[in-house]
Amino acid sequence: MEMKPVNNTSLKNNKNFFAWFKYKWSNEPLFSTAIALIIMVILQTLVLGFDYDSVGSWFQSWTNNWINILRNNAGIGIVALGMTFVIMTGGIDLAVGSTLVATGAFAMLLLDTGTRGLLGMVGMSGLPAFVVTVILVLLFGYLLGSLIGVSITKGKVPPFIATLAAMMIFRSVTQHFTQGYNTTVPAEFLQIASFRMGDYMIMPIIYWAIIAYILYYVSKRTTFGRQIIAVGSNERAAKLSGVNVEKVKVRVYALMGLLVSIAAIIQVSRIGSMDFSNAGRGMEMDAIAAAVVGGTSMSGGRGFILGTVYGMLIIAVMNNLLNLFGVPPFLREAFKGLIVIAAVLLQKKEKTS
Amino acid sequence: MIIEMNSIRKSFGSNDVLKDVSLSLEGGEICALLGENGAGKSTLMNILGGVHQMDQGSITIDGKSQQFSTPAQSQEAGIAFIHQELNLINDLPIYENMFLGREIKTKRGSLDLERMFQETKEMFEKMNVDLDPKTMVRDLDSSYKQIVEICRAMMTNASIIIMDEPTTSLTDREIERVFTMMKTMKDHNVGIIFISHKLNEVLQVCDRYLVLRDGNLVAEGNVSEVTTNDLAHFMVGYNVRTESLLREKELGEEVLSVEALTYNHTFKDINFSVKAGEVVGVTGLLGDGRSELFQSIFGADDISSGKIYLNEKEVKITSTTQAINEGIAYLPRNRKENAIIGDMDIMENASIVTWPKFSKRGVIDQKKQQDTFEKQRKTLRLKMGKLTDSITSLSGGNQQKVVLAKWLASNPKLLILDNPTQGVDVGAKEDIYDIILKLADENIAIVVLSSEAHEIIRVCDRALVMYHGVIQGEVKKETMNEHNIMSLATGGQLT
Ligand SMILES: Nc1ncnc2c1ncn2[C@@H]1O[C@H](COP(=O)(O)OP(=O)(O)OP(=O)(O)O)[C@@H](O)[C@H]1O
Numbered sequence: 059m060e061m062k063p064v065n066n067t068s069l070k071n072n073k074n075f076f077a078w079f080k081y082k083w084s085n086e087p088l089f090s091t092a093i094a095l096i097i098m099v100i101l102q103t104l105v106l107g108f109d110y111d112s113v114g115s116w117f118q119s120w121t122n123n124w125i126n127i128l129r130n131n132a133g134i135g136i137v138a139l140g141m142t143f144v145i146m147t148g149g150i151d152l153a154v155g156s157t158l159v160a161t162g163a164f165a166m167l168l169l170d171t172g173t174r175g176l177l178g179m180v181g182m183s184g185l186p187a188f189v190v191t192v193i194l195v196l197l198f199g200y201l202l203g204s205l206i207g208v209s210i211t212k213g214k215v216p217p218f219i220a221t222l223a224a225m226m227i228f229r230s231v232t233q234h235f236t237q238g239y240n241t242t243v244p245a246e247f248l249q250i251a252s253f254r255m256g257d258y259m260i261m262p263i264i265y266w267a268i269i270a271y272i273l274y275y276v277s278k279r280t281t282f283g284r285q286i287i288a289v290g291s292n293e294r295a296a297k298l299s300g301v302n303v304e305k306v307k308v309r310v311y312a313l314m315g316l317l318v319s320i321a322a323i324i325q326v327s328r329i330g331s332m333d334f335s336n337a338g339r340g341m342e343m344d345a346i347a348a349a350v351v352g353g354t355s356m357s358g359g360r361g362f363i364l365g366t367v368y369g370m371l372i373i374a375v376m377n378n379l380l381n382l383f384g385v386p387p388f389l390r391e392a393f394k395g396l397i398v399i400a401a402v403l404l405q406k407k408e409k410t411s
Numbered sequence: 412m413i414i415e416m417n418s419i420r421k422s423f424g425s426n427d428v429l430k431d432v433s434l435s436l437e438g439g440e441i442c443a444l445l446g447e448n449g450a451g452k453s454t455l456m457n458i459l460g461g462v463h464q465m466d467q468g469s470i471t472i473d474g475k476s477q478q479f480s481t482p483a484q485s486q487e488a489g490i491a492f493i494h495q496e497l498n499l500i501n502d503l504p505i506y507e508n509m510f511l512g513r514e515i516k517t518k519r520g521s522l523d524l525e526r527m528f529q530e531t532k533e534m535f536e537k538m539n540v541d542l543d544p545k546t547m548v549r550d551l552d553s554s555y556k557q558i559v560e561i562c563r564a565m566m567t568n569a570s571i572i573i574m575d576e577p578t579t580s581l582t583d584r585e586i587e588r589v590f591t592m593m594k595t596m597k598d599h600n601v602g603i604i605f606i607s608h609k610l611n612e613v614l615q616v617c618d619r620y621l622v623l624r625d626g627n628l629v630a631e632g633n634v635s636e637v638t639t640n641d642l643a644h645f646m647v648g649y650n651v652r653t654e655s656l657l658r659e660k661e662l663g664e665e666v667l668s669v670e671a672l673t674y675n676h677t678f679k680d681i682n683f684s685v686k687a688g689e690v691v692g693v694t695g696l697l698g699d700g701r702s703e704l705f706q707s708i709f710g711a712d713d714i715s716s717g718k719i720y721l722n723e724k725e726v727k728i729t730s731t732t733q734a735i736n737e738g739i740a741y742l743p744r745n746r747k748e749n750a751i752i753g754d755m756d757i758m759e760n761a762s763i764v765t766w767p768k769f770s771k772r773g774v775i776d777q778k779k780q781q782d783t784f785e786k787q788r789k790t791l792r793l794k795m796g797k798l799t800d801s802i803t804s805l806s807g808g809n810q811q812k813v814v815l816a817k818w819l820a821s822n823p824k825l826l827i828l829d830n831p832t833q834g835v836d837v838g839a840k841e842d843i844y845d846i847i848l849k850l851a852d853e854n855i856a857i858v859v860l861s862s863e864a865h866e867i868i869r870v871c872d873r874a875l876v877m878y879h880g881v882i883q884g885e886v887k888k889e890t891m892n893e894h895n896i897m898s899l900a901t902g903g904q905l906t
């Protein structure tokens with residue numbers, strides 16, 4: 059194709075825009091995802107209706123709607139970030155939902171105001187107890203993730219199998235040890251997620267944003283982040299370039315566990331309880347969907363933290379739209395499926411060999 | 412059959428790779444396509460093979476105009492293509508790979524595995540290839556993969572075969588076999604386009620030559636009228652050095668020595684040492700175990716017994732990370748599988764080894780990384796676009812230079828180079844030899860693994876010749892010649 063210089067300025071601008079758009083579309087992996095997100099948001103705004111008479115109150119309800127969307131998806135959004143790394147190494151983590159329950163149960167066991175509260179037993183309460191809880195729960199999540207990582211690397215169990223097993227084990231053990239007990243979490247603990255800034259309950263959103271930023275930085279700028287890509291793209295070459303492949307993998311699964319435990323703390327501190335038999339079910343699929351919609355390749359090597367945030371938002375906004383349209387709940391999963399397929403088709407087209 | 416490519420033009424973005432190139436080939440002739448790294452040879456062939464589309468120009472076969480927008484169309488027109496980089500499916504056995512895209516079916520429409528197996532076996536017998544067609548491709552060494560690819564192309568009954576550097580990981584013996592095969596095909600009126608940087612091969616099998624430089628055809632003629640020096644001159648535009656590189660120098664302390672190193676049946680009871688400032692060659696035929704030996708020393712694979720000493724201290728190297736920290740660098744052979752990380756850009760591929768060194772608390776110092784690479788980029792005369800371009804946008808030889816750059820950046824004490832000049836043009840080869848000798852002068856211990864005897868003879872002080880996993884003998888100075896190397900490599904003794 060030949061691009062001839064054009065003299066007419068207005069035409070030139072026009073052409074430049076299309077050339078720019080085409081260039082971005084085929085060269086920037088996140089461009090199409092971002093466009094899709096913008097279209098979704100515009101659509102959503104249209105559906106919500108723009109009120110010319112009272113812009114103020116329209117904006118108020120628009121904001122509230124968004125805060126709700128973001129807050130409801132913060133936990134899973136955080137998990138999806140970890141899933142992106144896992145998938146980038148060429149692996150998968152099916153155990154996130156069960157890890158959520160295990161770490162959540164551990165948090166509640168530590169905090170319980172009844173007779174079984176572990177920290178209560180050693181006479182700890184209030185802020186110190188909360189700090190200790192958070193630290194221990196994060197460590198526990200990290201540990202569970204490391205266990206999975208070690209079984210994959212040292213035990214040479216394929217990730218799908220290792221995490222499938224972990225998924226069954228973690229939940230079942232948790233349910234066994236928590237059956238019949240009602241735990242209550244101290245009301246102050248709920249501040250972690252429910253603290254209000256002004257009128258807004260946005261702590262989970264802030265956590266999500268901070269973690270997304272950190273992980274974005276990690277993926278772009280650190281040895282660890284870049285080594286993840288190397289491992290997922292060509293494991294043998296990574297190894298022969300001095301990358302400690304096993305260590306990278308263990309750390310990725312450990313990080314996944316850590317992020318799930320953060321999601322667990324957010325969930326426990328939002329509603330004060332957790333349903334151990336149902337919480338986190340299907341979470342792995344939602345996290346994978348967000349990553350895939352965001353441009354992460356299931357075969358490893360290619361993935362984008364920012365893309366996963368977009369992917370999560372696309373799915374969330376779509377859910378919101380379906381809600382607004384009154385689509386029956388059972389049909390909603392079908393739409394999610396369609397979005398995933400559409401995203402992958404889009405990315406196929408843009409992939410330059 | 413006569414095939415003609417007329418006034419072909421092709422650019423990638425602002426990079427004009429082919430500027431008006433024409434080529435013609437008749438059945439029954441072997442034509443060499445030569446040129447520096449990045450001259451556009453693979454691109455031209457990719458156009459003929461339907462992989463890339465030309466911007467301008469035309470292709471005609473027997474006077475009929477053709478348009479290849481997919482590789483399948485090109486194949487249908489009777490063109491078989493052996494790509495520069497290996498292109499086999501690791502998870503299928505050899506015989507299924509041989510029939511990819513043109514599977515034999517039974518009457519009921521299922522795959523006729525039995526026939527596919529039989530035909531592959533016959534082909535291997537004809538080619539004298541000692542391989543079980545049922546072996547999974549994953550388990551093959553890269554040289555065997557290359558052989559499988561060549562056999563596959565030859566089995567297609569194509570009237571034109573494009574061979575893009577088919578011999579880079581083969582040793583003389585297999586190369587001979589391939590040449591015999593090529594001559595047979597030629598007698599059957601098949602036309603062959605042969606790309607290679609090994610100019611003596613060109614003189615041996617080709618009838619005609621074409622030389623590309625900077626996207627233009629700069630020379631063509633009959634091979635019988637030229638020497639390798641002439642061809643080299645056409646390619647790079649100046650006279651390529653041919654004089655000996657041998658030098659006398661003082662050697663330093665022992666840097667590496669190994670004692671009775673063994674791993675299953677791959678290599679057995681290996682003893683040798685390398686001194687600072689010394690360039691030691693290791694050579695042999697296919698299956699000699701030299702790459703496996705050095706990958707184990709580098710910590711990428713296990714050893715079952717034996718000892719490794721670095722600077723006269725015993726070390727147990729369990730990971731490549733540790734090996735690098737000990738000052739060892741290993742440039743692997745077969746870059747596509749062992750060295751190139753397709754999802755990363757040029758800059759990252761060139762710096763992956765030094766990330767830990769160039770980072771503070773895990774954060775990579777981009778500036779340092781870039782400065783180091785910029786320096787190497789000049790010494791290696793890398794032909795490339797932006798630092799952030801994908802590594803796969805580089806020509807094969809330039810990818811190899813990037814791989815070399817990353818190891819030079821690690822400042823090793825012991826540099827192991829496994830087939831370092833794979834796919835590198837004649838000019839750049841000399842540059843690499845210069846680098847090797849310069850590093851040796853700086854007292855770095857160097858091991859060069861190569862299957863090309865003349866490469867070993869040119870740069871090494873002495874060489875170990877391996878045969879089926881053992882060191883069959885050593886050649887140095889007066890005894891270092893192709894005859895001696897060959898006789899040791901085939902299991903004989905020095906006479
Ligand atoms: N897919 C691509 N995208 C962008 N640039 C490309 C692509 N393929 C090749 N090039 C560029 O085209 C030029 C010619 O490359 P080509 O692979 O044809 O060289 P070559 O003559 O085969 O070299 P070598 O001997 O190293 O294999 C190089 O500058 C290369 O960077």
Ligand SMILES: [Mg+2]
Nearest residue numbers: 453495806807
């Ligand atoms: Mg090439």
